Amino acid sequence: MSTAMKTMIALLVIALVALPVTALGWARAQTAPAVGGNVRIASANVLNFFTTFTNGQTVSGQTGQGCSLGGASSAANCRGANNLDEFNRQKAKIVASLSRMNADVVGLMEIQNNGQVAVQHLVDSLNAVLGAGTYASVALPSDTGDDAIRVAMIYKPAKLSPVGTPLSDTDPVNNRPTLAQAFRAANGERFAVLVNHLKSKSCSSASGTGAAPDRAMRNASNPRPASTLWPTRLPINGRRNRVSRRFCGILA
Secondary structure: OOOOOOOOOOOOOOOOOOOOOOOOOOOOOOOOOOOOOOOOEEEEEEEEEOOEOOOOOEOOOOOOOOEEEOOEEEHHHOOOOOOHHHHHHHHHHHHHHHHHHOOOEEEEEEEEOOOOHHHHHHHHHHHHHHOOOOOEEOOOOOOOOOOOEEEEEEEOOOOEEEEEEEEEEOOOOOOOOEEEEEEEEOOOOEEEEEEEOOOOOOHHHOOOOOOOOOOOOOOOOOHHHHHHOOOOEEEEOOEEEEOOOOOOEEOO
16 A cells, blocks of 8 residues: 555554564674684774764754755754763663774764864764774865765774875765775785765656665666766876776775
């Protein structure tokens, strides 16, 4: 039954005849599975991790603040927690999740685009649990776009060393600028991690094949940024190589 019909409004009433019973059919793993290799890379959508709240307050206690969107700052642009209590609940879940993944590099999606403030707060929160200096944030690239959210990257300095400066791809094909960073592992090998964040919602602006309410609204547009990564050069293996289709994760 559809409740989104154009010709009528469907009213559905559900009456409980007994108390509902819920059951978890599988045991949740407490740690990430062992997959071999000497570097663990993960990606995580941190679900609008904003240190500026919709009430205009910030995690540091400021009031009357806003979030930037398209060059304008307003509390109405903030997409995360409504207040400090909500933020602390959100942060506790994210810190627990990232701590158990225990990755050497994590690409982050949906973190507030306020310089390094939000990502550094997350790093500090992780290090408070895992130990000082466990994680660090990749430096801010030259351009993070004008959306209220951006992508970011954290890593373990004891396992990896950044090579060169981070790069940002501001090609309009990307919904948010892609972030890239090269690393050197303990054995001297170099590799690059690219973080992108494709859209899956915002249906009003979706178009083309696949833009239908019964399937992913961005099926037509998302393959473009995924297939064009990366039109830039990164310092890998002692020379600046062209890198394509190598990314940490694509989440929406």
